[in-house]
Amino acid sequence: MKLFEFEGKEIFSKYGIRIPKGEVIAKGSKARAMECVLKAQVLVGGRGKAGGIILVKENEFEKRLAELFSKEIKGEKVNIVLAESKITIQKEVYASISVNRETGHPVFLVSAQGGVDIEELSRTSPDKIIRKDVVKPGRETFVSIEKEAGVSGLADILDKIYRIFVDMDCELVEINPLAVTPDGLVAADSKIIIDDNALYRHEGWKGKKERELSDFEREATEAGLSYVELDGDIGIIGNGAGLVMSTLDLVNLYGGKPSNFMDLGGGSGQEAMEKALKILKENTKVKKILINIFGGITRCDDMARGIVAVKKTLGIEKPMVIRLTGTNEAEALQILGQEGIHATKDVTQAIKNVVSLVV
Numbered sequence: 064m065k066l067f068e069f070e071g072k073e074i075f076s077k078y079g080i081r082i083p084k085g086e087v088i089a090k091g092s093k094a095r096a097m098e099c100v101l102k103a104q105v106l107v108g109g110r111g112k113a114g115g116i117i118l119v120k121e122n123e124f125e126k127r128l129a130e131l132f133s134k135e136i137k138g139e140k141v142n143i144v145l146a147e148s149k150i151t152i153q154k155e156v157y158a159s160i161s162v163n164r165e166t167g168h169p170v171f172l173v174s175a176q177g178g179v180d181i182e183e184l185s186r187t188s189p190d191k192i193i194r195k196d197v198v199k200p201g202r203e204t205f206v207s208i209e210k211e212a213g214v215s216g217l218a219d220i221l222d223k224i225y226r227i228f229v230d231m232d233c234e235l236v237e238i239n240p241l242a243v244t245p246d247g248l249v250a251a252d253s254k255i256i257i258d259d260n261a262l263y264r265h266e267g268w269k270g271k272k273e274r275e276l277s278d279f280e281r282e283a284t285e286a287g288l289s290y291v292e293l294d295g296d297i298g299i300i301g302n303g304a305g306l307v308m309s310t311l312d313l314v315n316l317y318g319g320k321p322s323n324f325m326d327l328g329g330g331s332g333q334e335a336m337e338k339a340l341k342i343l344k345e346n347t348k349v350k351k352i353l354i355n356i357f358g359g360i361t362r363c364d365d366m367a368r369g370i371v372a373v374k375k376t377l378g379i380e381k382p383m384v385i386r387l388t389g390t391n392e393a394e395a396l397q398i399l400g401q402e403g404i405h406a407t408k409d410v411t412q413a414i415k416n417v418v419s420l421v422v
């Protein structure tokens with residue numbers, strides 16, 4: 064689960080990492096005008112480049128704040144803004160700790176050239192980024208990285224983010240920029256991701272996981288469907304997580320881009336199909352729909368009736384390709400055929416068809 068910047072900073076502060084003085088402003092609430100940095104609290108990176116960070120003077124505070132609340136940053140609405148006192152940044156350092164999946168150890172990534180271009184730097188000059196597994200957590204490791212980076216006071220920060228990483232079961236604790244100021248190191252940003260599988264151990268955070276869901280994802284969850292939005296335009300529905308995963312792979316293999324993962328669940332019936340199709344109908348990202356059903360306990364004819372019913376009641380105009388196989392498949396193909404809905408038993412055929420549809 065991703066934490067907002069202000070939440071991460073509260074944790075930093077608890078562990079003794081210095082943060083700028085700030086105030087959290089919820090949309091619609093009153094705030095005192097001041098010269099400050101306004102920072103959109105959204106769960107996406109690169110806000111600076113996307114217009115989510117604004118330095119303001121006192122007299123323009125209200126206008127710019129309203130402006131920020133009206134924005135979408137990389138598709139995310141702004142509901143919270145952090146107003147922070149400006150700090151004098153002499154140098155921007157990057158420091159993070161995450162899991163090295165090759166070695167199984169926590170790993171520090173540190174660069175004396177941090178800031179908004181860190182991703183670019185990791186491509187063009189990977190040698191400017193120090194990468195060190197934490198095999199023996201302790202002063203020695205932290206100090207050796209501080210020396211290599213040439214950033215005075217860094218060892219202490221690394222010690223603290225290491226403790227946060229362990230205490231909170233994190234996947235990532237990142238400070239970028241860790242600002243070098245005339246008064247020492249200050250965390251000007253925070254990014255913390257808690258491992259979802261460990262959320263049950265963190266009373267205060269586990270209930271907040273749901274806020275990451277989009278409106279459609281929330282609707283799906285309430286209907287008992289497993290639904291995750293992706294970037295493409297082909298809406299996918301299937302019954303069984305493995306079947307849906309392999310359908311996504313096949314769509315990609317044939318050059319298409321799935322807009323979602325949607326699993327109706329095993330043994331599901333007409334009602335689940337109706338709810339799933341309703342979401343794909345309303346989601347404007349979805350331009351065409353592929354349904355892949357394996358009939359075991361689920362009967363293909365039930366599914367076919369569900370599809371026909373929904374197409375009529377909801378008036379779905381988006382083109383649909385259906386692949387059905389298993390229990391009562393012949394009957395299902397007949398039901399769909401009569402309604403002029405494209406259906407086949409052949410999965411490759413279905414996927415090629417949907418990918419090649421021009422909409």
Ligand code: GDP
Nearest residue numbers: 100108109110111112149150178179239240252
């Ligand atoms: P991100 O783009 O989402 O990572 O947002 P950051 O919080 O890292 O802000 C982006 C950039 O804005 C930073 O790298 C700084 O250069 C600048 N910035 C943020 N806060 C301050 C501040 O208090 N003072 C100054 N001078 N610059 C800031």
Ligand code: MN
Nearest residue numbers: 239240252253
């Ligand atoms: Mn940042």
